[in-house]
Amino acid sequence: MAALLTTSVGSFPKPDYLLKARSAFARGEISREQLAEQERRATEACIRLQERLGIDILVHGEMERGDMTTYFAEQMDGFAISGLVRSYGNRYYRKPIVVGPIGRRRPMAVEAFKFAQSLTDRPVKGMLTGPYTMADWSFNDHYPNRRALVLRLAEVIHEEAVDLERAGARYIQIDEPAISTRPEEIDLAIEALGIVTRGLSAHTITHICYGHFEKIYPRMLDLPVDQLDLEAANNDFAILELFRRHRPHKEIALGVVDVHSHRVEPVEAIKKGILAALEVLDPERLYIDPDCGLKTRTWEEAEQKLANMVEAVRQVKAERGLA
Amino acid sequence: MLPITVVGSYPKLPEGSEGPNVRNAINRFESGRLSVRELEQTVRETVARVIREQEEAGVDLVTDGQIRWDDLVTPFARDLGSVEIGGLVRYFDNNVYYRRPLLKGRIWFRGSSLAWEVRQARALTRRGLKVALPGPFTFVRLSLDEHYGDLARALADAAEALNLEARALAEAGADVIQFDEPALLFDATPDERRLAREALATAREGLGVPVALHTYFRDAGPLFEELAAFPVDILGFDLASGPDLARRLAGVRLDQKVTLGLVDGRGWRLEPADELARTIEAVASRQGWDRVLLSPSCGLEFLPQGRALAKLRRLAEARALVAGAPSSPSQKEASSWQPS
Numbered sequence: 310m311a312a313l314l315t316t317s318v319g320s321f322p323k324p325d326y327l328l329k330a331r332s333a334f335a336r337g338e339i340s341r342e343q344l345a346e347q348e349r350r351a352t353e354a355c356i357r358l359q360e361r362l363g364i365d366i367l368v369h370g371e372m373e374r375g376d377m378t379t380y381f382a383e384q385m386d387g388f389a390i391s392g393l394v395r396s397y398g399n400r401y402y403r404k405p406i407v408v409g410p411i412g413r414r415r416p417m418a419v420e421a422f423k424f425a426q427s428l429t430d431r432p433v434k435g436m437l438t439g440p441y442t443m444a445d446w447s448f449n450d451h452y453p454n455r456r457a458l459v460l461r462l463a464e465v466i467h468e469e470a471v472d473l474e475r476a477g478a479r480y481i482q483i484d485e486p487a488i489s490t491r492p493e494e495i496d497l498a499i500e501a502l503g504i505v506t507r508g509l510s511a512h513t514i515t516h517i518c519y520g521h522f523e524k525i526y527p528r529m530l531d532l533p534v535d536q537l538d539l540e541a542a543n544n545d546f547a548i549l550e551l552f553r554r555h556r557p558h559k560e561i562a563l564g565v566v567d568v569h570s571h572r573v574e575p576v577e578a579i580k581k582g583i584l585a586a587l588e589v590l591d592p593e594r595l596y597i598d599p600d601c602g603l604k605t606r607t608w609e610e611a612e613q614k615l616a617n618m619v620e621a622v623r624q625v626k627a628e629r630g631l632a
Numbered sequence: 633m634l635p636i637t638v639v640g641s642y643p644k645l646p647e648g649s650e651g652p653n654v655r656n657a658i659n660r661f662e663s664g665r666l667s668v669r670e671l672e673q674t675v676r677e678t679v680a681r682v683i684r685e686q687e688e689a690g691v692d693l694v695t696d697g698q699i700r701w702d703d704l705v706t707p708f709a710r711d712l713g714s715v716e717i718g719g720l721v722r723y724f725d726n727n728v729y730y731r732r733p734l735l736k737g738r739i740w741f742r743g744s745s746l747a748w749e750v751r752q753a754r755a756l757t758r759r760g761l762k763v764a765l766p767g768p769f770t771f772v773r774l775s776l777d778e779h780y781g782d783l784a785r786a787l788a789d790a791a792e793a794l795n796l797e798a799r800a801l802a803e804a805g806a807d808v809i810q811f812d813e814p815a816l817l818f819d820a821t822p823d824e825r826r827l828a829r830e831a832l833a834t835a836r837e838g839l840g841v842p843v844a845l846h847t848y849f850r851d852a853g854p855l856f857e858e859l860a861a862f863p864v865d866i867l868g869f870d871l872a873s874g875p876d877l878a879r880r881l882a883g884v885r886l887d888q889k890v891t892l893g894l895v896d897g898r899g900w901r902l903e904p905a906d907e908l909a910r911t912i913e914a915v916a917s918r919q920g921w922d923r924v925l926l927s928p929s930c931g932l933e934f935l936p937q938g939r940a941l942a943k944l945r946r947l948a949e950a951r952a953l954v955a956g957a958p959s960s961p962s963q964k965e966a967s968s969w970q971p972s
Contacts, residue, residue: 391900391939392936392937392938392939393647394643394933394935395643395644395645397720397728397729399658401645446727487727490722491725
């Protein structure tokens with residue numbers, strides 16, 4: 310069985326030509342199709358980069374997405390989009406507002422997946438934003454309570470997951486970075502994710518970050534997916550202590566490089582993290598990736614971080630005699 | 633009567649294309665297209681805009697909107713020795729992040745860069761000026777303690793440093809100093825809350841201006857009696873997170889003045905002015921008409937600017953409704969945040 314498979318969480322930095330095309334499109338200077346052409350160009354660059362670095366399970370890079378919540382909200386019925394709200398530093402996003410019953414008009418993430426998968430023989434993950442996060446990161450001006458909103462979103466996102474599977478996705482990742490926000494709502498998040506993954510045969514993953522995992526661990530192991538993708542580098546691998554106390558029965562993908570630091574971690578430092586993880590996790594059930602999406606880094610930083618990550622994995626595998 | 637205030641932050645960006653835009657300015661600065669002085673100019677214009685916007689909406693006790701701040705804790709942390717700024721961490725239960733201060737040794741006070749900010753804001757308004765700081769407990773809770781290994785000792789040092797900071801801000805022209813203690817509502821134990829209260833007593837010593845305490849993001853109801861025993865002049869409550877708080881405040885008169893966090897600083901829905909007015913009337917009848925301030929539930933930066941402004945206007949509308957009500961004393965004097 311393969312050990313220490315490498316992957317990425319989701320987003321890649323948008324190349325300059327795509328940023329320019331997005332601004333031009335926003336100003337009405339180019340057509341939707343002209344923008345899409347640049348998105349495909351950037352997606353291909355992203356796939357080629359990952360192939361060249363030797364990553365095992367690829368992502369398409371989310372070149373067509375601005376914010377991970379807003380991208381889906383804009384394509385669903387029942388949402389309006391607000392003005393800009395700051396998330397940290399100089400980063401802002403347009404927060405969706407739920408103004409009516411939520412529904413799906415047409416597939417939302419399938420086209421980008423199919424295009425990316427057509428470029429490579431390696432598996433590409435189908436990428437979705439989960440119902441709990443969609444709800445938590447929107448203003449609710451319609452549903453009577455959070456539960457009603459989350460469960461409605463779960464049904465809609467389930468339809469999308471089924472379509473991704475039909476389109477050939479072998480891995481479907483449902484990002485739930487907000488899940489650790491309110492430990493008292495972990496049951497709701499589990500129930501909602503169960504609706505999304507109901508009946509899927511694809512390998513399912515959920516990504517969670519920026520949280521106090523200790524408040525939802527080990528309960529979060531009950532999230533109905535095959536793999537939990539978690540940040541570790543940003544927290545100095547403190548999460549390993551939780552694994553030590555209660556060994557996870559799921560696959561774990563562990564973030565070993567910090568995506569919010571310009572500093573490119575040296576191979577030695579990354580190796581140290583991986584070796585520490587191997588003390589508590591089986592290599593066959595441990596995947597290695599960055600903490601989170603790479604979109605806030607420059608293209609060069611993203612490439613260097615991934616290159617060092619892959620090299621660290623290669624050295625660890627060689628030293629440990631892992632396949 | 634019934635002065636209006638904000639809790640702290642205010643949206644940095646205007647919603648239309650008009651007005652100074654710090655986001656664009658920072659982007660242009662980082663790509664080399666704006667000079668250091670030009671960037672600073674945009675920031676100053678933004679501070680002026682948000683103060684003017686508050687004034688026009690009817691706010692009596694304004695803040696500078698924390699325009700220069702990325703979050704509640706790092707600006708104070710930068711004024712401290714032995715404290716470094718760490719990685720991004722989620723800010724309580726919001727889709728907002730802060731950089732975690734790392735306590736590497738005994739905290740000491742290096743001098744107030746925040747006083748420089750307060751002097752600028754002071755020059756921009758004749759209304760009351762409030763400055764919000766993290767309370768000692770919230771500051772320590774949001775930090776990573778790599779030195780003390782003991783909450784009481786970390787709190788004691790943080791409280792003294794905060795006291796030095798707060799004194800500098802009062803000297804620089806702040807009319808009210810507010811300590812924000814949302815962390816009290818996030819699983820603090822009774823022992824921790826007792827230490828937090830003692831630390832706050834230290835932080836407020838000898839300030840010479842009214843001191844406020846504000847909690848938010850969760851229901852303060854379970855801690856109502858405890859908070860009422862905190863040694864401050866003004867107690868602020870997030871009524872949007874505490875459905876029963878208005879009833880409590882209409883039932884028992886507190887020693888402190890009360891700030892009613894009436895409109896939800898994190899929710900989109902605009903609260904009907906007549907509903908707000910009824911709450912104000914019920915509470916003010918009990919607390920005393922000169923002992924109640926009106927505000928949003930928390931900082932307003934969780935909303936886009938247009939909605940934040942609309943929320944402030946709702947407060948002014950509600951106050952106008954109350955002022956016209958037969959049960960309220962007539963509004964003889966201009967609203968004042970001054971302690972009576």
